[in-house]
Amino acid sequence: MTAIARPFAPARPRPTVRRRVAALVDHWGLPAYTVAAVAYLLMPIAVMILFSFNEQVGKFNYQWHAFSLDAWANPFGRPGMAAAIRTSLEIAFLSTLAATALGTLIAVSLTRYRFPGRSATNLFIFLPMATPEIVMGASLLTLFVNTAQPPLDTVIPKGVLFPLGFNTILIAHIMFNISYVVVTVKARMAGFDRRLEEASMDLGANEWTTFWKVTFPLIFPGILAAALLAFSLSIDDFVVTNFTSGLTNTFPIWVWGSLRNSLPVQINVVGTMIFGTAVLLVLGSTLLQRRAQ
Amino acid sequence: MPEIDVRLVDVTKRFGPDVVAVDHINLEVRDGEFFSLLGPSGCGKTTTLRMIGGFEEPTSGLIELQGQDVTWLPPYRRNVNTVFQNYALFPHLSIYENVAFGLRRRKVPDQEVRRRVSEMLELVELPGYEKRRPSQLSGGQAQRVALARALINRPAVLLLDEPLGALDLKLRKQMQIELKRIQQEVGITFIYVTHDQEEAMTMSDRIAVMNRGHYEQLGTPEELYERPTTRFVAGFLGVSNMLRGERLGEDGGYAVVQVVGGARVRVPRERLNGRAAVEVGVRPEKIRLLSAGAPAAEQLNRLDGRILDASYMGVSTQYIVRVADEANLTVYEQNVERTEEGSLHRPGEMVSLAWTPEHTFVIHEGTGGDAGNAG
Ligand SMILES: Nc1ncnc2c1ncn2[C@@H]1O[C@H](COP(=O)(O)OP(=O)(O)OP(=O)(O)O)[C@@H](O)[C@H]1O
Ligand SMILES: [Mg+2]
Numbered sequence: 299m300t301a302i303a304r305p306f307a308p309a310r311p312r313p314t315v316r317r318r319v320a321a322l323v324d325h326w327g328l329p330a331y332t333v334a335a336v337a338y339l340l341m342p343i344a345v346m347i348l349f350s351f352n353e354q355v356g357k358f359n360y361q362w363h364a365f366s367l368d369a370w371a372n373p374f375g376r377p378g379m380a381a382a383i384r385t386s387l388e389i390a391f392l393s394t395l396a397a398t399a400l401g402t403l404i405a406v407s408l409t410r411y412r413f414p415g416r417s418a419t420n421l422f423i424f425l426p427m428a429t430p431e432i433v434m435g436a437s438l439l440t441l442f443v444n445t446a447q448p449p450l451d452t453v454i455p456k457g458v459l460f461p462l463g464f465n466t467i468l469i470a471h472i473m474f475n476i477s478y479v480v481v482t483v484k485a486r487m488a489g490f491d492r493r494l495e496e497a498s499m500d501l502g503a504n505e506w507t508t509f510w511k512v513t514f515p516l517i518f519p520g521i522l523a524a525a526l527l528a529f530s531l532s533i534d535d536f537v538v539t540n541f542t543s544g545l546t547n548t549f550p551i552w553v554w555g556s557l558r559n560s561l562p563v564q565i566n567v568v569g570t571m572i573f574g575t576a577v578l579l580v581l582g583s584t585l586l587q588r589r590a591q
Numbered sequence: 592m593p594e595i596d597v598r599l600v601d602v603t604k605r606f607g608p609d610v611v612a613v614d615h616i617n618l619e620v621r622d623g624e625f626f627s628l629l630g631p632s633g634c635g636k637t638t639t640l641r642m643i644g645g646f647e648e649p650t651s652g653l654i655e656l657q658g659q660d661v662t663w664l665p666p667y668r669r670n671v672n673t674v675f676q677n678y679a680l681f682p683h684l685s686i687y688e689n690v691a692f693g694l695r696r697r698k699v700p701d702q703e704v705r706r707r708v709s710e711m712l713e714l715v716e717l718p719g720y721e722k723r724r725p726s727q728l729s730g731g732q733a734q735r736v737a738l739a740r741a742l743i744n745r746p747a748v749l750l751l752d753e754p755l756g757a758l759d760l761k762l763r764k765q766m767q768i769e770l771k772r773i774q775q776e777v778g779i780t781f782i783y784v785t786h787d788q789e790e791a792m793t794m795s796d797r798i799a800v801m802n803r804g805h806y807e808q809l810g811t812p813e814e815l816y817e818r819p820t821t822r823f824v825a826g827f828l829g830v831s832n833m834l835r836g837e838r839l840g841e842d843g844g845y846a847v848v849q850v851v852g853g854a855r856v857r858v859p860r861e862r863l864n865g866r867a868a869v870e871v872g873v874r875p876e877k878i879r880l881l882s883a884g885a886p887a888a889e890q891l892n893r894l895d896g897r898i899l900d901a902s903y904m905g906v907s908t909q910y911i912v913r914v915a916d917e918a919n920l921t922v923y924e925q926n927v928e929r930t931e932e933g934s935l936h937r938p939g940e941m942v943s944l945a946w947t948p949e950h951t952f953v954i955h956e957g958t959g960g961d962a963g964n965a966g
Contacts, residue, residue, distance in 0.1 A: 493677065494679050499646075500672055500741075502744070504667050
């Protein structure tokens, strides 16, 4: 063991250049690599934040001009932008809520009960994550459009799934979010000790009370992680949304649309805000999990 | 006639078509008794207990609790509580809330909860641990909390599934005494599952020795040890010497059985129960070793043999004696009688084995077990 940890220890021969370089690499190699990797990951974010303080000159925020707080003072001051952000938040919030509730129930039943079609369900749940987004978006579009054609139009009232809009985006987001929620919550359920629920029922709690007093608190960190993931996937989604949004703008769609003739600094400001919120949420959930242990 | 707390009537549990975990068990557990289910791994102890607790539904049969049919009631509608093998304490709750869990479900007022929890922690000798989390307890402490959490509900019956299984030997012994004390103090019926025969013997009022889904014999520890009626029970509760034989006749209150090498052994008559071909047994510590030809009281059973092996074990010496070139008998001799060093019997030496006829037990193979509730 020691021989491996300190390869140059025994005789302390006079350090040659080669040895000195080797020792340097030995000592600094890993830290340097780590810093490089983290920098690589954070570079785009750093650029985004930096350029949110750029002065708006012309239409595109591609080049650094001068430090300015103009955009921060008026972060939503672009036509259509506030509405788009609002839509994005609403859809993210609602799809997270629905997907987390449904996905958690699916995860619980998949880990808890044996029933016909269980392994098939396990596979199907995985499919939306494996399907290319563009394929999913295109097929959703086809599906939604066809609800306006016979025979589907007799079953599904006009305005629910066609014309495209808020509803269809929401349904699409719930759909792909469920998969991620199921996978995340299932991971948490895997280590769950069934006897805790038995103990709870033994002590007089019925199924309902047992779920809320024992099962839920214990898998809550998993549910929270799943919800955060779902929220960030939804607020960020472009491809599927682009197919299913019709005339409705979410923030990513709005950015993409405005990009054709402008790239305002406000985009970086809002991006920075979203990033900051995400960091806070992750920090919060980490703290919560640490306290729970 | 003591009241019956738990009654199992012809209870069977199958898992799938092939596994019969519990096979037509009939059982009556009396009010206030310390009752043990003892048996090797996989014999169906846990399954039996889980059916009483309500975690498993019997395939057929009936389970009664204090005269009420509870066969199909969920666990939370039965007046029993369980101490799980790995404690199953709620990791997200403090010790206080763990113990209070059952009372909270019954909406007991806060003040009473507080009083009873501290009373309970007192009983299991863990006062002052209220604020801790289960992860901050030692195995023995977690065990006590699990006990307190169950007992605080004052159940009619407490079910314990190998509650000391995870503890080391010393703590185990200590907790055995502790459990017994608590049981006597609260006066609640305990049904205790274990595969440790010594544990069952020291703690129980009665024991059912289980094997392959049913019990072979039920009785007090003494009955089971002194008069096992099946080969399995004889072997499971310590070492025993078994001899095949044939009934020759009767002599006073005794039946005379001819065993290996033509030797005759006397057995209290009622134990033979009229059978002709039997298997009799005797525990190793009941046998006295005599030098060959030494006089012995007339009424003792006596076999002659040659010592194959002698192992000095401190408290006692264990001999293996070959009788009539047919059977090997084990004999334990307390090292109290031989004072001088080197005065033990040597391998090769001819000896006589003698024991009182009352210490001879008879195997009733095929008739023991689920037929009835003796004892
Ligand atoms: N859920 C189950 N599904 C299938 N078979 C089971 C199930 N539970 C128990 N068994 C089987 O039933 C038999 C009895 O099991 P049980 O757990 O009651 O044994 P046990 O006496 O408690 O053993 P141990 O001392 O090892 O705990 C075993 O053969 C076991 O494999
Ligand atoms: Mg068991």
